[in-house]
Amino acid sequence: MIWVIGAILIWLALWALNIRLARRGHRFWVPVIFGFAILVLWEGTVRGLEISPIILPAPSQIAAKIATSTDVLWGDFVQTVLKGAMSGLVIGCAAAFAVSILVDRSPFLQRGLLPIGNFVAALPIVGTAPILVGWFGFDWQSKAAVVVVMVFFPMLVNTVQGLKESSAMQRDLMQTYAAGYTTTLLKLRLPAAMPFIFNGLKVATTLALIGAIVAEYFGSPTKGMGFRISTEVGRLNIDMVWAEIFVAAMVGSALYFAVVILEKAVTFWHPSQRG
Amino acid sequence: MKSIGPVLSVLIALVAIWYGATVWMNSGWTYDQAERKGLTPSFSEVVQDTMNQKRPRLPAPHQVAEELWKTTVEKKVTSKRSLVFHGWITLRATLMGFALGTALGIALAVAIVYSRVMEMSVMPWAVISQTIPIVALAPMIIVLSSSIGIEDRNVPKAIISAYLCFFPVLVGMVKGLRSPDAMQLDLLRTYGASGITSFLKLRLPTSVPYLFTSLKIGIAAALVGTIVGELPTGAIRGLGARILIGDQFGNPMMIWSALFAAAILAGALVTILGIVQNITLKRMGMAQ
Incomplete structure (x- = not known):
């Protein structure tokens, strides 16, 4: 019981500290302390109520597991993230980008593709995973294929929308400069589309990890994060599952914030970036 | 409502691509079967076969539509196959x-x-x-x-x-x-x-x-x-x-x-x- 009460007390103390920090506007420390407080609460509850590690391991146990099995985690990371998700993400985004540049020249195609793309982007495309695993085999190629299908439509819709972003006045200006199609595209319309493209990229990075992991549930060589999660759940090694979840969370957040940093660098001129 | 025409044409194009892909993806099996029987099928026979396989790699749109119809309208709602x-x-x-x-x-x-x-x-x-x-x-x-x-x-x-x-x-x-x-x-x-x-x-x-x-x-x-x-x-x-x-x-x-x-x-x-x-x-x- 002491553990639980202690954890709640620490939680309250940290919350009080957060209230003081928030008044002074510490944008970085407040969420960090909040996250830390949740970990303390979790650890205290698991220890105090003696919850079996088969149900919910404590953060310290998960950390210990991560420390002792780095080589397995690294192997899974390479298989799922670098080979599956990354190659799929690059191919899917490049394909969507190319198609939207082509579609961009025809307003007819735009009007036809946008509603369909929007609709498809909302569908549970992860369901195609078993089909694509059947077509491309068990290795990372099939995972990349699932990721390509998943990221294609959100990227396409955002890029097509973004390319329409420049105003008639701006395009007229380019025309008075005697700029051709390519110049206008490169100097005006692509930069104007960047905020939309980055929105698409943010969606795509999360989808890429989901796709790569789900596809592994349907068949995989004996490594990969999805494979590990599904087999270790079956063997009740729940701490290993949480270790994989931790890696997945780290990778997901890292990818997302990489896109955010890139966005800040590329679209520094956009109102949303000039805090 | 201006976009109905374009949406429909894109949809039709997608279905056409799908049919094309059906022929391309399923024809391997067809040729394989024909070779075992010692036949050389003509192209139209191959196309016909790829559209109607029982376990195709890629089912044709009409097959999917048929299956949807069978498992929704023709089955009782309480059936486990519905x-x-x-x-x-x-x-x-x-x-x-x-x-x-x-x-x-x-x-x-x-x-x-x-x-x-x-x-x-x-x-x-x-x-x-x-x-x-x-x-x-x-x-x-x-x-x-x-x-x-x-x-x-x-x-x-x-x-x-x-x-x-x-x-x-x-x-x-x-x-x-x-x-x-x-x-x-x-x-x-x-x-x-x-x-x-x-x-x-x-x-x-x-x-x-x-x-x-x-x-x-x-x-x-x-x-x-x-x-x-x-x-x-x-x-x-x-x-x-x-x-x-x-x-x-x-x-x-x-x-x-x-x-x-x-x-x-x-x-x-x-x-x-x-x-x-x-x-x-x-x-x-x-x-x-």
């Missing part, structure tokens, strides 16, 4: 998750709008929570809820879909609740309105258009969540389970028809919300 039955299972979990996620999203949004500490501590984590691939957590959630003693198989699925759908609602509602400008808030203060009154009469009504936009994203996300929740868990009912079983038994028709049923379900849900949105906004005098 897609309506499985769709209903999925829909129920989706709606549960949607309700849960929406409630959570709105509650968090209200807390965030009124409390700076909440905003600074919760908002970054809400963003991070969406970058965590939920599918990694899905098997965990199912194990956890069964060991706590929740027998209902809908609960873990609903939790997963709530996890996916609370975020758009949260972001939309924070934006919506903040959308009244300082002038309007000041006006209510000069009326001597209390915090609750200005919330109910000003902030809540102005947030409704934002709410509906995010609800439409949220319900699609909730459906994705339910299906993801059904995929890796050995569920036996629901559209995700149909996909899983179709994969295990090597029955591509089952996978494809379940996929299209899911797409139709998603479309129907978003459309219904769109209609409700139109009616509500018109009633409130906010329709554009």
Whole structure:
């Protein structure tokens, strides 16, 4: 019981500290302390109520597991993230980008593709995973294929929308400069589309990890994060599952914030970036 | 309505590509079979065969449509082979998750709008929570809820879909609740309105258009969540389970028809919300 009460007390103390920090506007420390407080609460509850590690391991146990099995985690990371998700993400985004540049020249195609793309982007495309695993085999190629299908439509819709972003006045200006199609595209319309493209990229990075992991549930060589999660759940090694979840969370957040940093660098001129 | 023509032509083009791909993907099997019998089929025979295989690599559109028709209209709704039955299972979990996620999203949004500490501590984590691939957590959630003693198989699925759908609602509602400008808030203060009154009469009504936009994203996300929740868990009912079983038994028709049923379900849900949105906004005098 002491553990639980202690954890709640620490939680309250940290919350009080957060209230003081928030008044002074510490944008970085407040969420960090909040996250830390949740970990303390979790650890205290698991220890105090003696919850079996088969149900919910404590953060310290998960950390210990991560420390002792780095080589397995690294192997899974390479298989799922670098080979599956990354190659799929690059191919899917490049394909969507190319198609939207082509579609961009025809307003007819735009009007036809946008509603369909929007609709498809909302569908549970992860369901195609078993089909694509059947077509491309068990290795990372099939995972990349699932990721390509998943990221294609959100990227396409955002890029097509973004390319329409420049105003008639701006395009007229380019025309008075005697700029051709390519110049206008490169100097005006692509930069104007960047905020939309980055929105698409943010969606795509999360989808890429989901796709790569789900596809592994349907068949995989004996490594990969999805494979590990599904087999270790079956063997009740729940701490290993949480270790994989931790890696997945780290990778997901890292990818997302990489896109955010890139966005800040590329679209520094956009109102949303000039805090 | 201008876009009906283009949409239709793109759809027709997609179906045409699909038929082309059917011939290309299934012809290997056809040639293989013919070679074993010592025949050399003509091209038209090959095309005919690729359209009507029992276990094609890629079923033709009409085959999928036929399968959909057979498993929805011609089967009794209560039959375990009826897609309506499985769709209903999925829909129920989706709606549960949607309700849960929406409630959570709105509650968090209200807390965030009124409390700076909440905003600074919760908002970054809400963003991070969406970058965590939920599918990694899905098997965990199912194990956890069964060991706590929740027998209902809908609960873990609903939790997963709530996890996916609370975020758009949260972001939309924070934006919506903040959308009244300082002038309007000041006006209510000069009326001597209390915090609750200005919330109910000003902030809540102005947030409704934002709410509906995010609800439409949220319900699609909730459906994705339910299906993801059904995929890796050995569920036996629901559209995700149909996909899983179709994969295990090597029955591509089952996978494809379940996929299209899911797409139709998603479309129907978003459309219904769109209609409700139109009616509500018109009633409130906010329709554009």
